[in-house]
Each structure stands twice: as C-alpha cells, then as structure tokens.
Amino acid sequence: MRLTRISLMLAVTAAALMVPATAAHATYPGPNGLIVFASDTGGGFQLYTVRPSGLAEHQITQVTGNAIKPDWSPDGSRIVFEFDDPSGTCSIQLVNPDGSGIVDLTGQRSDCENDPSFAPSGRRVVFVRSTSNHEAIWSMDLTGGNRHRITPAPPGLHARDPNVSPDGTMLSFVAEGAAGRHALFTVRMNGSDVTQILPPSFDMSTKQDWAPDGSKIVFTDYANTTDVPGNIATIRPRGSGLHYLTHFKSSSMRAGTGSYSPDGRWIVFRLQVGDRYGLYRMRSDGGARQRILPLSSFYPSGSDWGPAPTG
Numbered sequence: 001m002r003l004t005r006i007s008l009m010l011a012v013t014a015a016a017l018m019v020p021a022t023a024a025h026a027t028y029p030g031p032n033g034l035i036v037f038a039s040d041t042g043g044g045f046q047l048y049t050v051r052p053s054g055l056a057e058h059q060i061t062q063v064t065g066n067a068i069k070p071d072w073s074p075d076g077s078r079i080v081f082e083f084d085d086p087s088g089t090c091s092i093q094l095v096n097p098d099g100s101g102i103v104d105l106t107g108q109r110s111d112c113e114n115d116p117s118f119a120p121s122g123r124r125v126v127f128v129r130s131t132s133n134h135e136a137i138w139s140m141d142l143t144g145g146n147r148h149r150i151t152p153a154p155p156g157l158h159a160r161d162p163n164v165s166p167d168g169t170m171l172s173f174v175a176e177g178a179a180g181r182h183a184l185f186t187v188r189m190n191g192s193d194v195t196q197i198l199p200p201s202f203d204m205s206t207k208q209d210w211a212p213d214g215s216k217i218v219f220t221d222y223a224n225t226t227d228v229p230g231n232i233a234t235i236r237p238r239g240s241g242l243h244y245l246t247h248f249k250s251s252s253m254r255a256g257t258g259s260y261s262p263d264g265r266w267i268v269f270r271l272q273v274g275d276r277y278g279l280y281r282m283r284s285d286g287g288a289r290q291r292i293l294p295l296s297s298f299y300p301s302g303s304d305w306g307p308a309p310t311g
Contacts, residue, residue, distance in 0.1 A: 229253050
C-alpha cells in the first residue's frame with residue numbers, strides 16, 4: 001500500500017478530518033491480568049472487570065453519568081477513563097482496579113476532554129481535547145498538569161483515539177476522510193510526519209490497538225456500515241502486511257476490536273451475532289477463539305486487557 005505522508009495542516013485542509021467519539025488503546029508488554037470494559041447498566045455506562053476465563057465479573061464504578069473508554073496503566077495499578085457527565089461535559093479520570101480512588105484530571109477546564117490512554121512510561125496520559133470546532137491530541141501527567149499539545153488544533157481537525165506505540169516514539173489515531181469514512185493515521189510524538197496507513201475506504205472503528213512488541217496495529221473494518229460484516233485485521237505501522245484475523249461473511253456477524261493481551265498472544269474482542277453480544281478472545285493469529293462472556297443483550301464496549309499488577 002502506498003503511504004501518504006502529509007503535514008498535519010495539509011491533512012486538515014485536504015481531508016477535513018472528523019471522527020465520532022468511540023474508544024481504544026495501546027497494550028504494553030507484561031503478564032496477563034484482568035480485562036476492563038464498559039457496559040450500559042440501564043442508568044448509564046459503568047466500568048467492569050473480568051478474568052480472561054470469564055470468572056469474577058465485577059462492576060467497579062458507580063458514577064452518575066457514563067464511565068467509558070477505559071485503558072490500563074502499564075503496571076496494572078490504575079485505569080484511566082472518560083467520564084461523561086449528565087450536564088454534557090466530559091472529563092478524564094483515574095480509578096483503582098477495585099473502583100476506589102477516583103481522581104479527576106480535567107478539573108474545572110471548560111473544554112471536553114476524552115479518549116484517554118496511558119503512555120508506555122505510565123507517567124503520562126494522551127487524550128483528545130475538544131472544543132466547538134476541533135479536537136487536538138494532548139498529553140498530561142497523572143496530576144492533570146504539565147500539559148503538552150501533540151497535534152496542532154486548526155479548525156476542522158477531529159482526530160480521535162490516540163494510542164502511543166510501545167517504544168514511545170509514535171502515536172496512532174483515527175480520523176474521518178472521504179464520504180465520512182474512517183481512516184487510520186500515525187504521527188510522531190512531536191506532531192510531525194503524519195502518515196495515513198489505512199484509507200477511508202476501510203471505514204474502520206476508532207477502537208484500535210498496538211501489539212505489545214509494536215509490530216502491528218489491530219482494528220475492525222466497516223465499523224459504521226451495517227449491511228456488511230465487520231472483521232478484525234492487523235497492519236504494520238507503516239502500512240504494509242494487511243492481514244485479516246476473522247472472515248465473517250454475513251452482515252449479522254460483527255467482530256469489534258478490543259485489545260491485545262499484554263503477553264501479545266491473544267486479542268480480546270466483542271462478537272455480535274444478530275442482536276446478541278459476547279466478549280471473546282482469540283489467538284493473535286486469529287485462531288483458537290474462546291468465549292469469555294456468553295452471547296446476550298449485555299453489550300461490552302471498549303475492552304482493554306490489562307497486565308497483572310507488579311506491586
């Protein structure tokens with residue numbers, strides 16, 4: 001696939017990049033721990049954890065509003081997530097794996113902050129800061145301070161779901177291209193060298209994830225098209241080596257990317273069959289599909305596989 005290298009300003013001007021808010025995040029190397037995901041309780045989305053075996057499913061948040069888009073810290077000690085308040089504001093918050101110790105990193109800032117994920121050091125979080133006419137990618141420390149903008153923020157830029165590569169040098173994100181379809185980009189951490197590695201024709205989901213060794217990015221195609229199946233595939237960070245892991249043929253079958261396991265051997269994903277949803281895992285080559293949570297009306301969103309705590 002021929003790479004399209006463009007400056008960020010040119011990308012904004014040429015493509016009018018826009019993306020709706022959904023989820024996703026990088027997985028960093030380590031032993032496998034719990035899986036976190038969000039699901040609607042009937043009174044808003046809350047965060048849950050579950051073992052890869054499907055045992056010990058546990059709701060860890062009790063917020064008034066929506067707790068969504070969770071991402072594990074590299075040491076498994078914290079989870080960062082987006083909190084959507086009923087008033088219409090959104091902020092970035094930290095929580096312990098048992099649901100205690102919630103910390104608001106956004107504070108009294110008026111702009112919406114969303115789509116958080118940890119950098120590989122575990123000491124910073126990357127996120128999207130949204131105003132009325134753009135979304136720019138920023139980073140901050142775990143107090144909510146020491147903030148740095150990674151991408152420029154001219155009108156028209158609507159980047160989503162930033163994920164830092166395991167080596168800390170690059171960042172992947174999703175943006176809208178031709179005909180409202182979603183493309184995948186990478187950018188260096190200083191905001192330079194924006195590269196489109198998947199064109200808008202893939203209409204990919206914003207839930208994408210780096211392999212722990214940095215060799216691949218996993219994603220779902222046709223995430224916003226209901227009359228075709230959605231399948232999971234991987235691609236190398238520079239746009240070569242496209243490889244499909246699922247091969248559903250019916251539009252009633254859809255696979256939604258979650259993340260790699262920290263040991264790199266597995267991928268967790270949501271399986272949809274008609275109007276039923278389940279949480280599953282498969283080998284990183286697409287084989288040995290196994291059920292974690294059975295098919296039901298319960299909708300697991302934005303799953304992220306965390307490491308076993310190191311402390």
